[in-house]
Amino acid sequence: MLDAEDITGEPSRLGRKRDSTRDAAILDAALEVLAEVGYEGMTMDMVATRAKAGKATVYRRWASKPELVLDAVARMKRAQVDLDQLPDTGSLRGDLVALAKQEPEEDAEHRLKVMGGLASLAAHDLGLGEASGTAVIEPWIEANRQLISRAIERGEFSPDVDVEALSRVIPSMGAYRSLVERKPFNGDFFVALIDTVLLPALRGASVPTKEDDMDT
Amino acid sequence: MLDAEDITGEPSRLGRKRDSTRDAAILDAALEVLAEVGYEGMTMDMVATRAKAGKATVYRRWASKPELVLDAVARMKRAQVDLDQLPDTGSLRGDLVALAKQEPEEDAEHRLKVMGGLASLAAHDLGLGEASGTAVIEPWIEANRQLISRAIERGEFSPDVDVEALSRVIPSMGAYRSLVERKPFNGDFFVALIDTVLLPALRGASVPTKEDDMDT
Amino acid sequence: MLDAEDITGEPSRLGRKRDSTRDAAILDAALEVLAEVGYEGMTMDMVATRAKAGKATVYRRWASKPELVLDAVARMKRAQVDLDQLPDTGSLRGDLVALAKQEPEEDAEHRLKVMGGLASLAAHDLGLGEASGTAVIEPWIEANRQLISRAIERGEFSPDVDVEALSRVIPSMGAYRSLVERKPFNGDFFVALIDTVLLPALRGASVPTKEDDMDT
Amino acid sequence: MLDAEDITGEPSRLGRKRDSTRDAAILDAALEVLAEVGYEGMTMDMVATRAKAGKATVYRRWASKPELVLDAVARMKRAQVDLDQLPDTGSLRGDLVALAKQEPEEDAEHRLKVMGGLASLAAHDLGLGEASGTAVIEPWIEANRQLISRAIERGEFSPDVDVEALSRVIPSMGAYRSLVERKPFNGDFFVALIDTVLLPALRGASVPTKEDDMDT
DNA sequence: GCCTAACCGAGACGGTACGTCCGGTCTTTTT
DNA sequence: AAAAAGACCGGACGTACCGTCTCGGTTAGGC
Numbered sequence: 074m075l076d077a078e079d080i081t082g083e084p085s086r087l088g089r090k091r092d093s094t095r096d097a098a099i100l101d102a103a104l105e106v107l108a109e110v111g112y113e114g115m116t117m118d119m120v121a122t123r124a125k126a127g128k129a130t131v132y133r134r135w136a137s138k139p140e141l142v143l144d145a146v147a148r149m150k151r152a153q154v155d156l157d158q159l160p161d162t163g164s165l166r167g168d169l170v171a172l173a174k175q176e177p178e179e180d181a182e183h184r185l186k187v188m189g190g191l192a193s194l195a196a197h198d199l200g201l202g203e204a205s206g207t208a209v210i211e212p213w214i215e216a217n218r219q220l221i222s223r224a225i226e227r228g229e230f231s232p233d234v235d236v237e238a239l240s241r242v243i244p245s246m247g248a249y250r251s252l253v254e255r256k257p258f259n260g261d262f263f264v265a266l267i268d269t270v271l272l273p274a275l276r277g278a279s280v281p282t283k284e285d286d287m288d289t
Numbered sequence: 290m291l292d293a294e295d296i297t298g299e300p301s302r303l304g305r306k307r308d309s310t311r312d313a314a315i316l317d318a319a320l321e322v323l324a325e326v327g328y329e330g331m332t333m334d335m336v337a338t339r340a341k342a343g344k345a346t347v348y349r350r351w352a353s354k355p356e357l358v359l360d361a362v363a364r365m366k367r368a369q370v371d372l373d374q375l376p377d378t379g380s381l382r383g384d385l386v387a388l389a390k391q392e393p394e395e396d397a398e399h400r401l402k403v404m405g406g407l408a409s410l411a412a413h414d415l416g417l418g419e420a421s422g423t424a425v426i427e428p429w430i431e432a433n434r435q436l437i438s439r440a441i442e443r444g445e446f447s448p449d450v451d452v453e454a455l456s457r458v459i460p461s462m463g464a465y466r467s468l469v470e471r472k473p474f475n476g477d478f479f480v481a482l483i484d485t486v487l488l489p490a491l492r493g494a495s496v497p498t499k500e501d502d503m504d505t
Numbered sequence: 506m507l508d509a510e511d512i513t514g515e516p517s518r519l520g521r522k523r524d525s526t527r528d529a530a531i532l533d534a535a536l537e538v539l540a541e542v543g544y545e546g547m548t549m550d551m552v553a554t555r556a557k558a559g560k561a562t563v564y565r566r567w568a569s570k571p572e573l574v575l576d577a578v579a580r581m582k583r584a585q586v587d588l589d590q591l592p593d594t595g596s597l598r599g600d601l602v603a604l605a606k607q608e609p610e611e612d613a614e615h616r617l618k619v620m621g622g623l624a625s626l627a628a629h630d631l632g633l634g635e636a637s638g639t640a641v642i643e644p645w646i647e648a649n650r651q652l653i654s655r656a657i658e659r660g661e662f663s664p665d666v667d668v669e670a671l672s673r674v675i676p677s678m679g680a681y682r683s684l685v686e687r688k689p690f691n692g693d694f695f696v697a698l699i700d701t702v703l704l705p706a707l708r709g710a711s712v713p714t715k716e717d718d719m720d721t
Numbered sequence: 722m723l724d725a726e727d728i729t730g731e732p733s734r735l736g737r738k739r740d741s742t743r744d745a746a747i748l749d750a751a752l753e754v755l756a757e758v759g760y761e762g763m764t765m766d767m768v769a770t771r772a773k774a775g776k777a778t779v780y781r782r783w784a785s786k787p788e789l790v791l792d793a794v795a796r797m798k799r800a801q802v803d804l805d806q807l808p809d810t811g812s813l814r815g816d817l818v819a820l821a822k823q824e825p826e827e828d829a830e831h832r833l834k835v836m837g838g839l840a841s842l843a844a845h846d847l848g849l850g851e852a853s854g855t856a857v858i859e860p861w862i863e864a865n866r867q868l869i870s871r872a873i874e875r876g877e878f879s880p881d882v883d884v885e886a887l888s889r890v891i892p893s894m895g896a897y898r899s900l901v902e903r904k905p906f907n908g909d910f911f912v913a914l915i916d917t918v919l920l921p922a923l924r925g926a927s928v929p930t931k932e933d934d935m936d937t
Numbered sequence: 938g939c940c941t942a943a944c945c946g947a948g949a950c951g952g953t954a955c956g957t958c959c960g961g962t963c964t965t966t967t968t
Numbered sequence: 969a970a971a972a973a974g975a976c977c978g979g980a981c982g983t984a985c986c987g988t989c990t991c992g993g994t995t996a997g998g999c
């Protein structure tokens with residue numbers, strides 16, 4: 074966001090105050106349009122019109138279309154995973170399933186559509202691709218990271234497992250299913266991943282054959 | 290591609306024949322431009338000009354920019370995985386590593402750039418998203434599917450493993466790393482995935498807890 | 506027309522002969538299309554298709570669209586004024602009226618439409634503008650020139666009249682009415698011009714006040 | 722022009738106002754380009770670029786190339802004949818010659834070139850042909866109509882003359898010379914027409930043989 | 938009676954203008 | 969000064985047309 078006031082600390086005393094309700098209206102409009110026509114199909118005019126806002130009002134808050142979409146999608150995701158209220162059922166499988174069910178099933182459809190719009194952000198080298206994925210999926214990965222670490226501490230799994238890689242398994246495969254295969258990313262699929270990929274990998278990680286640095 | 294002749298079977302004998310060298314020239318030009326300026330930066334005029342083709346010649350073959358890019362990327366991928374010449378080293382790990390090394394490391398950089406261009410295709414609901422991912426990644430999944438099945442037949446792993454899900458592990462996580470995290474998708478990363486996720490999951494798949502239908 | 510053979514004298518004896526019936530078919534098709542959609546609306550493909558000819562067959566005969574249209578319109582006009590069979594009624598008025606009635610009234614509507622198409626030829630500096638007008642209207646001017654000269658020889662009018670200018674009066678005003686005012690150029694209008702402009706001007710030409718060179 | 726506001730009467734108060742200086746800039750650019758490369762050679766991009774305007778700004782005002790050219794040429798002509806300041810020298814000949822000289826001789830060359838561009842407008846049935854000629858030549862005809870009427874009132878000529886037809890003599894023949902014959906339409910030619918056609922026709926109109934209505 | 942070159946219809950080709958649509962900026966009026 | 973509305977510049981999109989070239993096939997001669 075481009076809020077000069079946030080930086081200076083000086084509350085820019087002159088003139089009319091920013092109408093902060095516009096932020097939400099614009100982001101909601103952006104999400105609606107994204108879900109309906111996708112990123113490429115969405116235009117800034119569509120968003121402004123639907124939010125009953127002028128384009129200048131939009132551009133006063135976000136410098137470009139990608140940044141707006143980024144914030145819009147992040148806003149949607151923020152509601153989903155709450156890192157301060159992760160489930161704690163005693164077993165990793167229980168925690169992960171609880172995390173999956175935490176979000177009403179009907180929201181998934183909507184978010185799926187919006188996520189589609191997200192894909193093309195990666196095309197902008199500006200680091201927006203990175204940021205965008207991060208904003209949406211990183212909290213999810215972080216939740217997995219915490220749940221898996223907790224399970225290791227409990228002694229459920231060997232401390233030798235690659236937590237970083239395994240935290241990414243479900244989000245990555247979910248993203249692939251949503252964005253590339255365009256199949257629904259529902260609870261059944263989620264549970265199947267847990268049982269056929271993630272848990273087996275954690276259990277089977279006793280004898281990691283070799284090296285495993287992942288970052289470059 | 291828009292090739293009516295494919296449907297009728299009747300090869301539409303009248304008039305000048307399509308110059309099939311133009312297809313290749315246009316696709317190559319598209320790949321060059323994609324690698325240089327990305328999907329959003331690429332224009333149809335750039336591609337046509339570089340291929341020394343008229344725009345009509347381009348649009349006679351591909352109905353839109355996304356469809357052209359789709360074919361271009363698919364063409365690039367096709368060279369990568371050859372399903373008829375899969376490696377056979379005796380162990381799954383050996384096969385997978387051989388598959389990874391099969392492609393010269395320096396090509397990866399180029400393909401990574403082009404793959405970035407692919408991302409935004411998913412934004413077009415037209416099923417292009419599906420098709421695009423499919424065209425590029427599906428052959429890779431198929432290769433994994435064959436290698437894993439063969440390993441099971443050899444008795445390396447239990448026949449109870451979910452071959453479908455596990456075939457997608459590496460491509461999905463590779464795509465996430467490339468397109469969202471924007472980190473290099475090199476051999477080290479690839480081998481790490483094999484050793485810390487895929488092989489453990491295959492080994493640990495002895496007691497799949499519950500249901501596991503994946504397709505819808 | 507581009508008939509190389511006409512120039513070289515060497516009749517290019519080898520190969521298949523031009524099918525001269527195609528010329529007529531193409532010109533007729535061109536006239537039809539011109540009448541229906543005007544010069545700008547007419548395309549070479551339309552003409553070729555309607556004449557059941559290939560574009561190459563058209564371009565083998567005429568080098569460009571303007572040249573084709575020029576010939577097409579000239580062909581139409583040729584039927585109209587026959588310089589070898591000018592009327593001779595004894596009076597200029599009788600001759601002119603006879604010339605007007607010589608062409609069936611119903612053809613006028615068609616030719617009017619086609620003439621509209623002619624207008625834009627003038628936009629091509631290539632001398633086609635000149636040629637086009639010339640091909641269509643010049644024979645008519647020439648007819649007037651001969652009829653007026655004959656009337657002067659008969660003593661109907663003073664030899665001092667400017668035959669060149671007066672020969673152009675009716676064609677010019679007819680063209681203006683057709684092409685610019687888009688009103689019908691029928692016999693009534695024609696006769697009115699004769700009686701209210703041309704004949705008075707011939708009669709009143711006793712005292713030409715001053716200079717009168719017209720060409721530059 | 723596409724100015725919705727003209728119809729409603731309600732001046733559509735919201736939003737940024739049309740920048741009326743753009744109209745003039747675009748029309749001037751169009752005239753320059755027309756004079757340089759002619760109607761067919763002129764492109765909308767050329768006009769927009771030269772006027773430092775975007776194409777959307779051009780198309781917001783004129784729906785198509787022909788309509789733009791029409792307005793551009795009309796603008797040029799408007800400067801030429803001022804119906805409120807017609808010359809009054811006491812004789813029709815003096816008035817007509819004054820009208821001719823009223824416009825600097827060097828402008829004629831420029832206008833001639835632009836007029837050439839006008840010709841092909843007639844090819845668009847849309848009434849643009851009619852409108853175009855009208856916009857350019859009708860004011861001239863009207864000037865002649867007024868001058869001739871005034872001369873008749875003064876008793877210079879018989880009230881029986883066909884003012885309508887005679888007012889069109891010089892513009893029609895001038896248009897023919899410019900557009901079809903492509904010869905210069907200069908003062909000498911103009912004066913010659915007055916002396917060898919128009920004035921004789923007015924003088925000789927004593928005994929009109931028949932006459933009959935001209936409009937249909 | 939066959940060979941060969943030029944013809945024929947059909948349509949792909951390179952190039953280029955058209956008119957539309959967007960992204961991001963700027964202006965006008967109202968709040 | 970911020971808001972809604974919308975005009976502004978720049979530039980890509982996809983369509984259509986011109987004039988050329990290529991394809992398979994046909995129609996003449998000349999041998």
